Amino acid sequence: MNRIATVSHPRSSPLSRRHLLAGTAGGVAALAAPALLRAQPAPVKIGLLHPVTGFLAFSGQQCREGALMAIEAINAAGGIRSLGGAKLEPVLGDAQSKPEVGAAEVEKMNEAGVAAIIGAFSSAISLATTQSAARYGIPHIVDVGVSDQIVQRGLANTFRFCPGYGLIAQIAIDNLVALNDAAGKPARTVAIVHEESLFGTGTAQLLQKELPARGFEVVEVAKHANPTRDFTNVVLKLKALAPDIVIPANYYNEYVLLARTMRQQGVRPKAIYSVLGGAASSFKFVKEFPDDAAYIMDCNHWYDPRKAEALELRRKVEARGLFYTYEVFLAHEAVRLLADALERAGSASRERIVEALATSRWDGHFMPYGPTRFVNGQNEGARPVNTQVLNGTIEVIFPAEFASARPVFPMPRA
Amino acid sequence: MLEPSILTASLVHGLANGAVYALVALGLSLVYGVLHIINFAHGALLMAALYGVYFLVERLGLDPYAAIPILVPAAGAAGYLLHRWVVAKASRGREEAVLLVTLGIALVLENLAVALFRSDTRTIETGWAFAMVAVGPALLPAAKLAAAAGALLAVALLWALVRATDLGRAIRAVAKDREAARLVGIDVEHVFALAFAIGTATLGAAACLLLPTYYVSPQVGHGFVLIAFTIVVLGGMGSFWGAFWGGLLIGVVESLGGLFLGESLGQIGIFAIFIATLLLRPTGLFGRAV
Secondary structure: OHHHHHOOOOOOOOHHHHHHHHHHHHHHHHHHHHHHHHOOOOOOOEEEOOOOOOOOOHHHHHHHHHHHHHHHHHHOOOHHHHHOOEEEEEEEOOOOOOOHHHHHHHHHHHHHOOEEEEEEEEEEEEEEHHHHHHOOOOOOOEEEOOOOOHHHHHHHHEEEEEOOOOHHHHHHHHHHHHHHHHHOOOEEEEEEEEEEHHHHHHHHHHHHHHHHHOOOOOEEEEEEEEEOOHHHHHHHHHHHHHEEEEEEEHHHHHHHHHHHHHHHHOOOOEEEEEOOOOOOOOOHHHHHOHHHHHOOOEEEEEOOOOOOHHHHHHHHHHHHOOOOOHHHHHHHHHHHHOOOOOOHHHOOHHHHHHHHHHOOEEEEOOOOOOOOOEEEEOOOOOOOOOOOEEEEEEEEEEEEHHHHOOOOOOOOOO | OOOHHHHHHHHHHHHHHHHHHHHHHHHHHHHHHHHHOOOHHHHHHHHHHHHHHHHHHHHHHOOOOOOOOHHHHHHHHHHHHHHHHHHHHHOOOOOHHHHHHHHHHHHHHHHHHHHOOOOOEEEOOOOOOEEEEEOEEEEHHHHHHHHHHHHHHHHHHHHHHHHHHHHHHHHHHHHHHHHHHHHHOOOOHHHHHHHHHHHHHHHHHHHHHHHHHHHHOOOOHHHHHHHHHHHHHHOOOOOOOHHHHHEEEEOOOOOOHHHHHHHOOOHHHHHHHHHHHHHHHHOOOOOOOO
């Protein structure tokens, strides 16, 4: 073009030549534009890494469902706008309920070229996957793992949206004290039943340290394996010790079995007050075993019931025949947190996403957290909620701002 | 600290578990008594039987106890064929080779289970799984009680089979002296396979009794095979009543250990007994010095 212009107008001024060039370029651009608009921007691959088989299979599958539903919704709404409407493409991984398998899955996801990873439900698995992901600088949002070690290793790629067990145990104890004081201090002794991995052991240690300072005597700390198919011995011991409060910290299957065995053996403390009870605030437990679940209290992850999106998602999840458990909504919101970061990063590069997450001030979520603010990878505004199973459903009893029922404590004698 | 009622409950619980352990150990002891081999595939075969029950319950909607008449003959037939076609053929009659072959079968079965069913822990839900029965001051899940009763019945039937039938006499003859048995016209290879079949059939029964209160996963056999070995060594290798009483004792030790030392450490009692038996009475409680 340049040459033709020069040859046909040998004496034309540089200005006119530039005019011509600009005009030609404009025309070419105009011709090319429709093709550009038609081309799909490359999808952004997101690793969803959960224990969908093994003893954590139920929880892992719930996480995966929640994350997939969020991806579907984001794609249906036009994808990531700052990336020209790029769609999110899930890359699924199964940690088989084992940390080492989780770490191996990260390697595969790295090969697959994921922009970020969301996972991995359990604390022990998340510790392994975040560390593996850090080697490749893959941003990793921890959806559920509550061990505080996850965010205490200085890993720049690791972000946790939900609260850790340090804060949860603290708030749980504060609320327990408030509850006990309001009822005239009927409870003094506590027994803790916890699972043997990082989450249960860590939570139990925190409680064991804090409770005596707040006027409670810890009379028993019982550790059990995963899976456990028989809680008779644990429950018989509880029967002998007759603690006022039983605090379970374990996963779904064991929680249900423990609660049922307690009822069978006639062990009825003043409260079953879970800290991160695997089933205590699960609609599945309440629906399947309403009698065993009645009056159980829990300090756990919970959505803000004042937010319409939370209730809308609940309807959608239940329409699919699934239970709306904390795994579902935490994984769902973790994906949306990532989508917000992608939107602001305007790039699918791992470094840019890490930067965007680190400076995140996202308030579009439906958790009772306020805008996100990450300090060393931990979302500082994250808070747990206290729930109690009352009249066959799960009610929020703390915090007062959005409590839907008054706590029943001590629980009535059957 | 502990009330007698709690102790009794734990004791009754241990006896109920022990009855099922005894049944599993008897199958192992019988195979040892006749074939003079340790069947390392015992745990893996129990795992296979548990998957059998699981699928009969889940796919066909059978009651786990109604699966007994299907699973016992099926497990027996599988055991017979396994011995005839795999164990006997691959070992060429050498006892140390038999040991390795059974170990190989265990590895193949476990990995096959992982490949086919993944490493999930599976359980069945039955309407009566949480029904309770009062046994004296103790409350026992009905399914545990049924399992114990079923195991005791199976032990009695096995005893009758070994004592009062021609097959039982042939088995005992082969166990005592296989050459002499051959001389009087007993088909020794057939009896070997039958003993293996009976050992496997007891696992079929044990699986049906266990699953309502237990779970199945590809690794589920490990725990049982260790307990069964301990029982067989404790009772005396190849001794029928040794395995029976050993099973009950181990059940009680496990239960009381769990009560006093906690669920994680409770199993220590079983292995302490195992080591003590080997050190102090290597022939076992009911065994004879060789």
